[in-house]
Amino acid sequence: MKQIFLVEDDEKIARNLALLLRTEGFTVIHASTQKEASAMCAKNQFDLALVDISLPDGNGFAVCTQIKEAQNIPVLFLTASGDEASVVTGLNLGADDYITKPFRPRELVARIKAALRKSGAASSAFEICNLSVDTASGIVKKEGREIFLSALEYRLLLVFISNPKSIITRDRLLNELWDAAGEFVGNNTLTVYIKRLREKIEDDPANPQIILTVRGTGYRLGGNYASE
Numbered sequence: 001m002k003q004i005f006l007v008e009d010d011e012k013i014a015r016n017l018a019l020l021l022r023t024e025g026f027t028v029i030h031a032s033t034q035k036e037a038s039a040m041c042a043k044n045q046f047d048l049a050l051v052d053i054s055l056p057d058g059n060g061f062a063v064c065t066q067i068k069e070a071q072n073i074p075v076l077f078l079t080a081s082g083d084e085a086s087v088v089t090g091l092n093l094g095a096d097d098y099i100t101k102p103f104r105p106r107e108l109v110a111r112i113k114a115a116l117r118k119s120g121a122a123s124s125a126f127e128i129c130n131l132s133v134d135t136a137s138g139i140v141k142k143e144g145r146e147i148f149l150s151a152l153e154y155r156l157l158l159v160f161i162s163n164p165k166s167i168i169t170r171d172r173l174l175n176e177l178w179d180a181a182g183e184f185v186g187n188n189t190l191t192v193y194i195k196r197l198r199e200k201i202e203d204d205p206a207n208p209q210i211i212l213t214v215r216g217t218g219y220r221l222g223g224n225y226a227s228e
Contacts, residue, residue, distance in 0.1 A: 001070040002025075002026050002047040002116060003026070003027045003028075003029065003030070003045070003046050003047050003162065004021050004027065004028050004046065004050060004112070005029055005031070005037075005040065005044070005046040005048070005049040005050070005051075005067070006018060006021075006028050006030045006031070006050045006056070007032075007034075007049065007050065007052055007055070007060060007063055008030070008050070008052045009032045009052060009054070009055050009056050009080065010052075010201055014030050020029060020105050020108070021112075022028055022155065022158075023107075023154065024109050025135040025138065026112075027158070027159075027162040027163075029046070031058075032055075033055055033056055033058075034055045034057050034058030034059070034062055034063055035057055035058075036219045037055075037063045037066075038066060039050075041063070041066055041067055041070055041189075042070070045071065046071060046072060047074075048075075048076070048115055048189070049063075049067050049073060049074070049075045049076070050076050050078060051063050051064055051067075051075055051076070051077055051078065051095075052077075052078045052113075053077055053078065053090065058192070060078075060090070061089060061090065061093055064077070064090065064093050064094065065093060065096055066134070068093075068094045071196045074097075074118070074119045075094065075096055075120065076095065076097045076098060076111060076112065077095050077097075077098060077099070078099050079097075079098050079099070079100055079101065080100070080101055085100060090182065095215065096115050096118070097111055097114075097115055099111060108126055120160040126161045128164075128210055128222070128224075129203075129209055129223050130142055130143045130203070131201050131210060133157065133158075134213060135158065138154065140201070142201060147200050147201070148201060149197070150196075152193055153196060153200070155176065155177060156176075156177065156193055157201070159173060159176050160211060160221050160224055161221070165219055165221075165225055167218055167222060168216050168219050169218040170190060170218045170219075171218075172218070173218065175218070177190065177193070181205065194211065194219070197211065208220045208222065210222050210223065
């Protein structure tokens with residue numbers, strides 16, 4: 001699963017973009033200022049960055065430079081309509097593409113996927129135990145046979161495979177599912193979805209090997225990832 005770094009100070013735009021990208025199978029980490037972006041860039045590894053040129057405490061050019069120096073991943077600028085000078089500056093700094101606001105969602109997704117393919121970072125296969133997930137097609141297979149997950153079950157699985165070495169708290173899962181569903185998801189609902197997902201992907205749901213419970217904290221992936 002590919003991780004997108006979204007640097008956008010408009011909370012409404014950021015929220016809608018994050019929802020769009022998550023429904024396309026990406027994970028999203030969001031920063032709203034140049035300072036936040038710098039700190040997150042130093043701590044995380046991304047596959048592509050979407051960077052707004054205008055930020056409240058600086059600009060996206062500095063963020064682009066830092067990203068390119070630290071990770072050398074594709075950077076797509078979000079820019080106001082007709083701002084040709086900013087576009088030229090961004091491309092000269094090494095940006096891979098730009099999207100003019102207001103943008104068409106399908107075009108944005110297509111540009112992101114094209115940039116990932118060009119960079120060689122578009123591999124979308126993930127395997128754990130006897131389960132395989134192709135995030136490009138959304139196909140999940142168990143022992144070579146396709147299994148069918150609901151939208152929220154699939155989203156839940158994506159959170160885990162996008163963070164294979166991390167403990168995922170229940171609060172984080174609740175936030176992820178709430179964003180994906182567009183409605184409130186409570187603790188009881190989360191428990192039900194974890195149970196349903198295990199019933200579909202585990203050999204023995206009562207003794208899970210893929211989604212492990214971390215008592216008092218949340219969950220994490222099992223398999224080879226549990227001991228790393």
